[in-house]
Amino acid sequence: MCLTCGCLLAYDDHKNSDRLTMEDLEKSATLDHVSLAEAVANIVATVEATNPPPGTARLFAGSPQLGRRMRL
Numbered sequence: 001m002c003l004t005c006g007c008l009l010a011y012d013d014h015k016n017s018d019r020l021t022m023e024d025l026e027k028s029a030t031l032d033h034v035s036l037a038e039a040v041a042n043i044v045a046t047v048e049a050t051n052p053p054p055g056t057a058r059l060f061a062g063s064p065q066l067g068r069r070m071r072l
């Protein structure tokens with residue numbers, strides 16, 4: 001998807017290499033010797049554990065799963 005905008009085009013960086021794509025995630029998962037599913041779970045857990053400062057909680061409002069798990 002580019003992995004963040006919600007377009008569901010996993011390998012499309014929309015002509016901007018700063019965007020995170022499935023290819024980037026695959027490379028990183030390979031480096032860490034984890035499956036893609038584990039990598040995704042680790043990303044969610046890490047974002048949740050990051051405990052964003054007050055005022056940034058709204059950034060997670062668009063993700064029902066993250067919002068619920070973070071009690072936003």
Ligand SMILES: [Zn+2]
Binds near residue numbers: 001002003004006008
């Ligand atoms: Zn996209």
